[in-house]
Amino acid sequence: MSFEPPDQESADLLALAQSVAAKANAGEQVEAFVERSSYTTVRAHGGEVESFTSAVSAGIGIRVVSDHRQGFAWAGTLEADAIADALAEARDNAPFAEPDEWVGLAEPDGIVPVPFDAFDPSVASMPASQKIDLALELERMVRDGDSRITGVRVATFSDSSSRFAVATSTGIAGAGRGAWCSMSALALAEDGDETYTGGGSTVGFRPEDLDLAEAADDAVLRATRLFGAKPVPSQRVTIILEPRMAATIASLLGSTLTGERVLKGRSPFGDRIGEAIASPMLTLVDDPTDHRSYAADMFDGEGLACRRNQLVVDGVLQGFLYDSASGRRAGRPSTGSAVRGVSSTPAVGCQALAVAPGAGSFDSLLADIDTGVYLQTMTGLHSGVNLVSGDISVGIEGLMVRNGQLAEPVREVTIASTLQRMLLDIVAIGADVEWLPGGTGCPTMVIADLSLGGS
Amino acid sequence: MIEQLVLEEVLGVAMRTGGEFAEVFAEDRRNASAVLDDGRVEELTSGRDRGAGIRVVVGDTTGFAHTADLTEAGLIAAAEAAAAAARGGGGGTNIVALDRRSASRGYDIETYPGDVPKARKVELLGRANDAARAVGGAISQVSVSYGDNRRHILVANSDGLFVEDDTVRTFFAVSCVATGDAGMQTGRESVGHTIGFEMFDLYDVDQLARNAADRALTKLAARPAPSGQMPVVIGSGGGGVLFHEACGHGLEADLVAKGASVFRGRVGQQVASKGVTVVDDGTMEREWGNIAVDDEGNPAQRNVLIEDGVLTDYMWDHLRARKEGRRSSGNGRRQSYQNLPMVRMTNTYLLAGEEDPESIIASTPKGVYVKHLGGGQVNTATGDFVFGMTEAYLLEDGKITEPLREGNLIGNGPEVLQRIDALGNDFAMGPPGTCGKDGQGVPVGDGVPTLRVSSLTIGGTAA
Numbered sequence: 001m002s003f004e005p006p007d008q009e010s011a012d013l014l015a016l017a018q019s020v021a022a023k024a025n026a027g028e029q030v031e032a033f034v035e036r037s038s039y040t041t042v043r044a045h046g047g048e049v050e051s052f053t054s055a056v057s058a059g060i061g062i063r064v065v066s067d068h069r070q071g072f073a074w075a076g077t078l079e080a081d082a083i084a085d086a087l088a089e090a091r092d093n094a095p096f097a098e099p100d101e102w103v104g105l106a107e108p109d110g111i112v113p114v115p116f117d118a119f120d121p122s123v124a125s126m127p128a129s130q131k132i133d134l135a136l137e138l139e140r141m142v143r144d145g146d147s148r149i150t151g152v153r154v155a156t157f158s159d160s161s162s163r164f165a166v167a168t169s170t171g172i173a174g175a176g177r178g179a180w181c182s183m184s185a186l187a188l189a190e191d192g193d194e195t196y197t198g199g200g201s202t203v204g205f206r207p208e209d210l211d212l213a214e215a216a217d218d219a220v221l222r223a224t225r226l227f228g229a230k231p232v233p234s235q236r237v238t239i240i241l242e243p244r245m246a247a248t249i250a251s252l253l254g255s256t257l258t259g260e261r262v263l264k265g266r267s268p269f270g271d272r273i274g275e276a277i278a279s280p281m282l283t284l285v286d287d288p289t290d291h292r293s294y295a296a297d298m299f300d301g302e303g304l305a306c307r308r309n310q311l312v313v314d315g316v317l318q319g320f321l322y323d324s325a326s327g328r329r330a331g332r333p334s335t336g337s338a339v340r341g342v343s344s345t346p347a348v349g350c351q352a353l354a355v356a357p358g359a360g361s362f363d364s365l366l367a368d369i370d371t372g373v374y375l376q377t378m379t380g381l382h383s384g385v386n387l388v389s390g391d392i393s394v395g396i397e398g399l400m401v402r403n404g405q406l407a408e409p410v411r412e413v414t415i416a417s418t419l420q421r422m423l424l425d426i427v428a429i430g431a432d433v434e435w436l437p438g439g440t441g442c443p444t445m446v447i448a449d450l451s452l453g454g455s
Numbered sequence: 456m457i458e459q460l461v462l463e464e465v466l467g468v469a470m471r472t473g474g475e476f477a478e479v480f481a482e483d484r485r486n487a488s489a490v491l492d493d494g495r496v497e498e499l500t501s502g503r504d505r506g507a508g509i510r511v512v513v514g515d516t517t518g519f520a521h522t523a524d525l526t527e528a529g530l531i532a533a534a535e536a537a538a539a540a541a542r543g544g545g546g547g548t549n550i551v552a553l554d555r556r557s558a559s560r561g562y563d564i565e566t567y568p569g570d571v572p573k574a575r576k577v578e579l580l581g582r583a584n585d586a587a588r589a590v591g592g593a594i595s596q597v598s599v600s601y602g603d604n605r606r607h608i609l610v611a612n613s614d615g616l617f618v619e620d621d622t623v624r625t626f627f628a629v630s631c632v633a634t635g636d637a638g639m640q641t642g643r644e645s646v647g648h649t650i651g652f653e654m655f656d657l658y659d660v661d662q663l664a665r666n667a668a669d670r671a672l673t674k675l676a677a678r679p680a681p682s683g684q685m686p687v688v689i690g691s692g693g694g695g696v697l698f699h700e701a702c703g704h705g706l707e708a709d710l711v712a713k714g715a716s717v718f719r720g721r722v723g724q725q726v727a728s729k730g731v732t733v734v735d736d737g738t739m740e741r742e743w744g745n746i747a748v749d750d751e752g753n754p755a756q757r758n759v760l761i762e763d764g765v766l767t768d769y770m771w772d773h774l775r776a777r778k779e780g781r782r783s784s785g786n787g788r789r790q791s792y793q794n795l796p797m798v799r800m801t802n803t804y805l806l807a808g809e810e811d812p813e814s815i816i817a818s819t820p821k822g823v824y825v826k827h828l829g830g831g832q833v834n835t836a837t838g839d840f841v842f843g844m845t846e847a848y849l850l851e852d853g854k855i856t857e858p859l860r861e862g863n864l865i866g867n868g869p870e871v872l873q874r875i876d877a878l879g880n881d882f883a884m885g886p887p888g889t890c891g892k893d894g895q896g897v898p899v900g901d902g903v904p905t906l907r908v909s910s911l912t913i914g915g916t917a918a
Contacts, residue, residue, distance in 0.1 A: 045713065051517040051795055052540035058523065070497070076504035077523040085503065093499035096577050100495055128540070151714045153836075188714055188836055195717065197836045231912070234683045264493050265595055266632060266639070343502055383830035383843030384863040384914070388632055388639045393680075393914040395841035395865040412839060414863050414914025416682065453682030453865075453914040 003174070003298075006117055009036070010163050010175040016078065017167035020062060023087060024169035029065040029105045030087070031172070033301065034058075034078065035342050037162030038124065044135035044155045052132070059342035064090040065104050069097040074343045102329040105168045106302035109333060113174075113298040113305035114289040120206045123179040124161040130207075131157045138185050138212050142200075145220030148189045148227075152219075153197065155185040159207075166303040174299035181207055182437060183215055189223035196229075198222025203294060203437040222376055226397055229409035231455040238372035238427070238448045239415060240401060242362060243434035245375050246355065247442035250284060252419055254350035256387050257311050258337070259326035261348075268390040268420055272317050278423035280315040283356035286337065288439075293352035295439020301340035306351065309335045315423075323348045354441035358429030362444045365428045367404040369446065373415070374399045374406055390419040413454040425449050456481050456619070457507070461527045462611040463551050465509070469534040470549035470613055472542045474511040476777070477534070477551075478612040480750060481507040481525060482792040487568065488602040491580035499573060508792040509533045512774065513541040521793045553617035558754070560747035562740050564623045566652040568603035575652075576601050579660050583629050586661035590668035593675060595639070596632035599664070603652070610752030618752045624743070624898060625654045626887060629664045633671035640677065640860075642670025643845065647887030647898070649745035670827075670846055673858045680847065680862035680915025686822035687864065687911040688815055688850060692883030693827040695901025698733055699803045699890065700831040700840045701868035702726075706735075706760050706768075707786075707798040707892075708775040710835045717838035717869055718766060726766045727872035730808055733761040735770055737785055737801035743887035744802035744900035751787035751796050758784045761872070772798045790895035800890060804902035808878025812905035815877045817853040823913055824848045824855050825864070830888075838868035844913075862915040871908050879905030 005011040013034045020032035036058040043050040060083055061074040071093030075082040097103075139155035159181035167173050184201035200218030202211045241249065261267040269277055288297045288306035297306050302324055310318045322330060323338035323346050339349035366374070376398040384393040393416040400407040417425070430444035462479055469477035486502040507530060508521040518540030522533040568576075580599045587597040603625045611617045628645035644667040648654050689697060705716040718726065727733070737746045737755030746755045751773045759767050771779075772787030775798060788799035816824065824847065831842025847859040884902035 046515070048515045050515065051519055053519040053521075053795065054536055054540060055519075055521045055793065057521075057793065072498050073501040073503075075502070076506065079523075082503065082505075086501075089501040093501060093573070096489070096496065096499045096573050098496045100497075153710075153713050153715045190714075195714075195836045197715070197834060231684075265634070268638070345498065345500070379832045379834070379839075380830075380841030380843060380863045380865070383828075383832070384841065384861070386641060386861050388641050389861070390638075391861050393843070393861065393863040393916075395839070395863055395914065397839075411837075412865055412867060412912060414682065414841075414865050414912060416680075416862060416914050416916045418916075451682050451914075451916045453912055455684060455912075 003113065005175040006119065006177055010165060010177055013163055013165035014167060014173060014175040017165045018173065020083060020087060021167045021169045027066060029169050031063040031105045031166065031168040033061045033166045033340065033342060035162060035164040037160055039158065039160040040131060042131050042135040042157040044139040045152065047136065049132055060086060061342045062086045062090045063105065063345060064094050066094050068099040068101055068103050069094045070103050071097065072345050102325050104325065105170050106172050106304050106324040106334060108171050109304060111305040111307060116291055116296055116298050118205045118296065119177045119179050122206055123159050123181050126159065126207055134183065138183055138216060141212060141216035142185045142187045142219050145216055146189065146224050148191050148224050149187050149220060150190045151188040153186040153188055157183050168303065172303035174303035176298050180205055180294060181210060183210055183212065185215060185219045187219040187223040191227045194227055196223050196226045201437060225399065226409040226411060229397065229411035231412045232400065232410050234454050235452050236449055237452045238369055238446060239450055240366055240369060240372060240374050241445045243432060243442045243444060244436055245378065246445035247436050247440040248378065248381065249422065249445065250353050250355050250440060250442050252385060252387065253284065253423065254286060254353045257320050258348040259320045259322035259330055262320050263326055263329055266388050269317055273319060275317055276315045277317045278312055278315040279426035281358055281426055281429045282312055282315050282423065284312040284353065285310050286321060286350045286353050288352040290352060290354060292435050293439045293441060294435060294437060295352040300336045301338035301346040304334055304336045307336045321348050321350065352439045355429065355443060357431040357433045357443050360430050361432055362430060365430050365444055365446050366401060368428065369401045369404060372401040373410065373452065374401055392417055392419055413452055415450045415452050417450045422447050456483055456607060456609045457525060459553055459617065461530065463553055465530045465534045466551040466611060466613050467549050468531050469509055469511045469538050472538045474513055474538060474541060476512040476613055478510050478610065479507055480792055481609040482606065484604060484606045485569065486604045488600065489576050489580055490600050491584050492598040493596065494584065496577055496580055504791065506792045507533065509537045510795060511537045511541045516541045517795065519795050551613050552615055553611055554615045555617045558618050558620040558747040560745065564651040567623060568625055568652050569605060571652045579655065583660045583664040586664035587629060587631050587668040590665055591672060593633045593635055593672055594631050594668050595634040598630045600628050602626040608750065612752065616752045618748055620747045622649060623651050624649050625651060627660065627663065629667040631668045631671040633675050635675035640671050640674035642667045642674065645886045647743045648741050649743060650741050674860065677858040677860045679917040680859040681913055681917045682915045684910050684912050686819050686907060686909055688819055688822065688824045688905065688907045689903060690824065690826040691812060691879060691881040691905045692885045692902060694825060695804055695885045695903045696828050696831050696842060696888065698805050698903065699800060699899065699901045700833040700842060701871050702733060703735065703800050703803045704833050705835045705838060705868055706770055708769040708771045709798045711769050712775060715836045721766050722768065724766055725764050726869060727761050727764040728875045729764045730878055731761060731764050731872060731875055732759065732806040734759050734806065735800050735803045739802040739900065742802045742884060742900040743898050746801060749785045749787045750789045751783065753783045753785045753787065755801065756785040770798050770800065772796055788897045790897060794895050797892065799892065799897050800899050802900035807880050807882035807904040810877055810879050812879040812881045815879055815905055815907050816850065816855060819850050819907060820853055822850040823859065824850050833868065840868060841865045859915065862913060864911050864913060866911045871911065874909040875906055876909045877907040881905055
């Protein structure tokens with residue numbers, strides 16, 4: 001084994017995973033993925049603590065592969081009898097799968113993980129009273145932010161410290177740990193008979209990274225700038241997406257670039273490697289070794305080293321992401337892109353997407369837009385996006401852009417296009433990369449020629 | 456699951472620091488699922504989750520802790536953690552005496568899925584795959600999923616309530632991709648009920664598969680949806696999510712109390728067209744959102760929310776009802792023992808009217824006919840909602856004509872309720888849903904008759 005678990009608890013989890021993997025029978029592969037986490041959530045409302053939750057949870061997911069058939073079982077506890085039951089169930093499930101020559105666990109590939117440890121013990125040791133004070137403080141800051149703020153639906157402080165380990169009978173051994181804390185608030189604003197909501201959040205690897213003022217200002221601004229919003233006539237528009245919105249588009253693109261989708265014919269970009277699928281301004285990587293990402297990690301869900309994967313460079317599609325099984329089927333090595341939880345088998349996924357910075361700030365990109373729409377919120381993403389066909393249609397709220405400036409508010413309108421067209425229609429990418437709570441890093445983007453459906 | 460004496464002891468510990476209300480919610484859930492994708496049964500999965508969540512309420516504050524350790528020591532540790540988080544001014548010992556009640560849902564499970572051989576579940580997947588592919592060569596991908604779960608819950612609280620329930624749900628879904636000259640399109644069919652394996656006596660999996668395949672094939676010829684405001688006819692059973700989103704969420708008492716609902720202060724007012732009656736009904740037998748008791752131990756109820764257009768009541772959980780000095784409406788639900796309960800819907804539906812669905816279509820010269828809506832989302836504070844059309848057609852000269860590509864529908868809940876100008880006599884429940892709120896998902900059902908909304912905004916790409 002080429003790496004040392006970062007602490008005793010991680011070492012204990014790894015030993016547990018290895019003890020399960022060691023139970024593999026002849027001709028059988030066994031993988032155990034073990035996780036233990038503790039978390040706190042404080043919700044403040046009306047100057048009081050609405051709820052305070054503290055808990056520890058743990059679980060194990062076990063894969064058994066025999067004769068190229070995979071069975072899986074999981075348990076929401078690490079008690080010995082539950083682990084034994086899960087192993088027996090996984091073994092019992094395997095023969096019901098149909099054989100696939102590519103099915104199997106990861107094998108050590110010699111790639112050495114990039115050392116990374118974002119675990120700050122001050123997250124776990126923070127006194128409860130301090131967490132409560134922070135949640136109450138954020139709620140107060142939002143309430144006091146503007147006279148039209150009539151309430152805060154909730155202000156939340158959350159922290160989580162977690163450790164995981166994965167081991168297989170094929171020689172994989174990996175373990176990691178992480179801790180983070182975050183805060184968010186949802187403000188309610190009223191003016192006459194109009195009500196709007198606006199959210200703000202802040203996230204950090206350490207409590208001192210949290211920026212309450214920024215979260216509060218964001219929630220207040222977003223809740224108060226849409227008064228008087230109404231539909232505008234249907235038209236073709238240019239949209240400007242600040243980093244958190246642009247990250248949504250990057251994530252949609254990333255989702256279509258997984259080997260599993262491509263192999264199953266479910267990606268609109270499946271046969272387009274080497275082709276220009278986007279504006280030459282777009283460069284997209286998935287890189288969990290970039291330690292600025294909140295999703296940075298040493299190992300993927302199968303215990304392989306995380307690595308930097310280039311997806312799109314200067315608009316040209318470079319390749320796809322693979323886990324072990326999809327990689328074998330495609331004749332490619334795993335890209336270390338297996339994502340999972342305890343209760344599911346690994347799947348190929350993006351971990352830490354990042355769009356390379358272009359030039360200019362949000363304000364300078366805005367100044368270049370003659371007529372357009374600034375999107376504050378997009379709703380209906382889960383129903384309005386079809387990653388197979390690429391069709392996108394979402395409801396939006398935001399502000400019109402006129403002569404390079406934010407103008408009157410709009411609501412109850414939709415924007416629609418296809419992912420394929422939007423990528424080619426990118427007309428500007430800013431230099432203002434922001435690292436978002438989900439782990440994605442993204443700058444401001446401007447995209448032309450979408451259909452706006454309105455009055 | 457847990458002895459009565461242990462529960463009484465644990466509740467006593469929870470109340471020791473001055474709690475006004477304490478509750479133990481224990482859960483033992485087993486899941487089984489099987490997936491066929493790309494022509495192959497990929498895997499069977501078995502899951503087991505077991506634990507308890509304990510909450511203690513003091514004033515407006517709730518302390519909550521959960522544990523996977525159901526021993527007396529584990530439960531007491533969790534009770535102490537919850538009590539520490541919600542510390543009241545009082546103290547001393549609290550004696551809790553539980554009064555055991557029974558939960559009843561009015562029908563029996565015929566075949567527990569846990570008793571069905573795994574091979575029989577797997578066989579359903581293969582049948583559906585074959586049936587979907589037999590529909591035509593343009594069907595390029597098929598995925599089929601089977602799932603069942605059995606959830607045993609126990610609720611005991613400091614008011615003396617003590618109830619257990621055992622719920623079984625079974626689910627089956629087929630998704631198809633069709634490939635044509637103009638790209639790929641998808642079609643899906645899903646069924647789910649709060650019953651056991653007898654669900655497959657009610658449905659022919661071959662037919663479900665053909666429905667999904669037909670939907671994908673139909674859309675291959677689809678043209679871009681129009682954009683802008685127009686009349687929309689929603690098909691029977693296919694659009695209940697509209698009312699779940701457009702008014703259901705806004706009638707949840709927790710959101711109302713926080714000022715986050717457009718329906719706040721409107722009980723007794725005309726909020727919808729005459730003839731519109733909206734009900735949330737946890738007692739609806741065998742439906743996906745059926746419950747015998749909610750996750751706070753209160754019996755499921757049939758609650759009329761809007762009657763003939765007039766807002767009659769909100770939905771309530773224990774905490775909100777207690778504050779208002781009234782009874783819970785049986786809408787306190789949670790995803791698992793790891794979550795606090797909150798106000799949630801069960802089966803939400805709009806009652807049938809009297810019109811012939813054919814005549815509703817025939818009397819709509821121009822617009823869109825939505826046979827199936829996908830998922831949706833609402834901003835409860837404004838009432839603005841969005842949801843996807845997964846199967847829709849153009850209405851021209853009172854006839855259903857060309858199929859449309861996917862697009863979103865957007866609108867505003869209170870406005871849509873006022874704009875319903877036709878209600879069909881053909882009520883049906885729709886496919887099973889999972890409702891998400893504050894990160895927790897719970898199974899819900901919905902239903903509608905054919906109906907027309909005089910104006911909604913369609914978010915297509917056609918001019």
